Amino acid sequence: MAGIYIHIPFCKQKCFYCDFYSTTLLKNKPVFVKALNKEFYLQKDYLKNNCVETIYFGGGTPSVLTYDELMSIFNQIYNNFDVVDNPEITFEANPDDLTNDYLKELKHSPVNRLSIGVQSFFDDDLKTMNRRHNAAEAEAAVKLSQDVGFHNISLDLIYGLPKMNNQKWLHNLNTAFNLNIQHLSAYHLTYEPKTVFYNYLKNKIIIPVVEQESIDEYRTLVNKTKQEGFIHYEISNFGKKGFFSKHNSNYWRQEKYLGVGPSAHSFNNTSRQWNVKDTDKYISFIEKEILPYDSEILDPEKQYNDYIITSLRTMWGVDLDFLKEKFNERVVSYCLKSAEQYIKTKNMNLTDNHLILSEKGMLIADKIISDLFIIDEEVF
Numbered sequence: 470m471a472g473i474y475i476h477i478p479f480c481k482q483k484c485f486y487c488d489f490y491s492t493t494l495l496k497n498k499p500v501f502v503k504a505l506n507k508e509f510y511l512q513k514d515y516l517k518n519n520c521v522e523t524i525y526f527g528g529g530t531p532s533v534l535t536y537d538e539l540m541s542i543f544n545q546i547y548n549n550f551d552v553v554d555n556p557e558i559t560f561e562a563n564p565d566d567l568t569n570d571y572l573k574e575l576k577h578s579p580v581n582r583l584s585i586g587v588q589s590f591f592d593d594d595l596k597t598m599n600r601r602h603n604a605a606e607a608e609a610a611v612k613l614s615q616d617v618g619f620h621n622i623s624l625d626l627i628y629g630l631p632k633m634n635n636q637k638w639l640h641n642l643n644t645a646f647n648l649n650i651q652h653l654s655a656y657h658l659t660y661e662p663k664t665v666f667y668n669y670l671k672n673k674i675i676i677p678v679v680e681q682e683s684i685d686e687y688r689t690l691v692n693k694t695k696q697e698g699f700i701h702y703e704i705s706n707f708g709k710k711g712f713f714s715k716h717n718s719n720y721w722r723q724e725k726y727l728g729v730g731p732s733a734h735s736f737n738n739t740s741r742q743w744n745v746k747d748t749d750k751y752i753s754f755i756e757k758e759i760l761p762y763d764s765e766i767l768d769p770e771k772q773y774n775d776y777i778i779t780s781l782r783t784m785w786g787v788d789l790d791f792l793k794e795k796f797n798e799r800v801v802s803y804c805l806k807s808a809e810q811y812i813k814t815k816n817m818n819l820t821d822n823h824l825i826l827s828e829k830g831m832l833i834a835d836k837i838i839s840d841l842f843i844i845d846e847e848v849f
C-alpha cells in the first residue's frame with residue numbers, strides 16, 4: 470500500500486506563523502496545474518506495484534483549485550497509478566474558500582475527507598495570525614461542509630498562542646467539539662525562522678507564553694479530547710475510532726509515498742527525495758521533462774533514527790520485534806538502554822515489547838527521541 474501527497478503551493482495571503490512553502494502569486498496556477506499533471510506521468514513508476522490507498526492534498530492552500538483543475542488532477546492520478554476502490558482522499562481547505570457552491574463541487578469530486586484550517590475561534594487571534602477568515606466564517610464553513618454531506622472532517626487548531634490562556638483554549642476546544650467533528654489536529658505554536666512571528670519575537674513585539682501555560686493547555690487538550698471519546702493517537706492528532714488519518718498513519722508506519730509539487734517529499738524505504746522549493750523553477754524543469762529533486766540514500770543509521778522519530782510520536786510506539794527483524798539484537802539493546810531512564814520516570818512504558826510514550830512523556834518527546842538516536846554506526 471502507498472500514498473500520494475500533492476503540494477498546492479499557493480496562498481492568498483501568508484499567515485504570520487507559517488513556514489510551509491507557498492507563494493502568493495496565484496497567476497501561475499494554471500501553468501502550475503499543467504506541470505503537476507505532467508509530474509504524475511513522469512513519476513508513474515515510483516510506487517512500482519504498490520496500490521495507492523491514500524491521497525492527500527496539502528499546501529499551501531488546495532482550496533484555491535477550481536473544480537476543473539481538481540478533476541484534471543484526479544484524471545492524471547487514476548490514469549497513472551493503481552488506486553484502491555475506497556481510497557481515503559483528504560483535502561486541506563481554508564474556511565473562507567468553503568462556499569456552498571465550492572463545497573457542492575468538492576462533494577462531486579472523489580474527495581471524502583476535509584481538513585479545515587480554523588486555528589482559533591477568536592477573531593483577535595485570527596487577526597494577529599493574519600488569517601483571512603473570522604471565527605463566524607470558520608464555524609459556518611464546518612456546518613456548510615456537513616450540510617453538503619461531508620462527515621469525515623478534521624479541524625486544525627493552534628495552542629500556546631501569545632495572549633492565549635487556558636480558558637480561551639478550552640473555549641476553542643468546546644466550539645470545535647460542538648461542531649461534531651471526527652478528528653482534531655492541535656499544534657503548539659512554533660516560532661519558525663523567516664516568519665513574521667519569528668521577527669516579532671526577536672523584536673519583542675510579541676511575548677511567548679510561559680512554559681507552565683503551554684503545559685496547562687496541553688493538559689486541557691488531553692483531558693477534553695478524552696472526555697469527547699477521541700483517541701490521542703499521535704502527539705498532535707486526535708480522532709474518533711475509525712477516523713484516524715490513514716495517510717499520516719501510513720507515514721508513521723514507514724509505508725511508501727510519492728510527493729508531487731514543489732517542496733513535496735517522497736519515500737520508498739531505501740531513499741528519500743524532495744522537490745525544489747520554488748514554483749517557477751519547478752514548472753520550468755517539469756516542462757523540460759526533468760524531475761527537479763534532490764535525494765538521499767537512507768543508510769541503516771538514518772533508517773533507525775527515522776523510525777524512532779515517527780513511531781515514538783504515535784500511540785503504537787517503537788516495536789522492538791520490528792527493530793530486531795530489520796536491524797539486529799544490538800540495536801534493540803541500545804534502544805532499551807537509552808529508554809531505561811524514561812521508563813523509570815514514567816515518561817515511557819514498555820508494553821508487549823513496544824516502547825510507548827506516556828501523556829507526560831509526550832511533553833518532552835523531542836528530548837526523548839534525540840536520546841534514543843544512534844550515532845554510532847558500529848551498532849549496525
Ligand SMILES: C[S@@+](CC[C@H](N)C(=O)[O-])C[C@H]1O[C@@H](n2cnc3c(N)ncnc32)[C@H](O)[C@@H]1O
Binds near residue numbers: 529562
Ligand atoms: C499546511 S498548513 C495549513 C493548510 C491550510 N492552508 C490552512 O491554512 O488551513 C497545516 C497546519 O499546520 C499548522 N501550522 C503551520 N505552521 C505552524 C506553526 N508555526 N505552529 C503551529 N502550527 C502550525 C496550522 O494549524 C495549519 O493549519
Ligand code: SF4
Binds near residue numbers: 483487528530
Ligand atoms: S497556514 Fe495555510 S494559508 Fe496560512 S500560510 Fe500556511 S499554508 Fe498558507
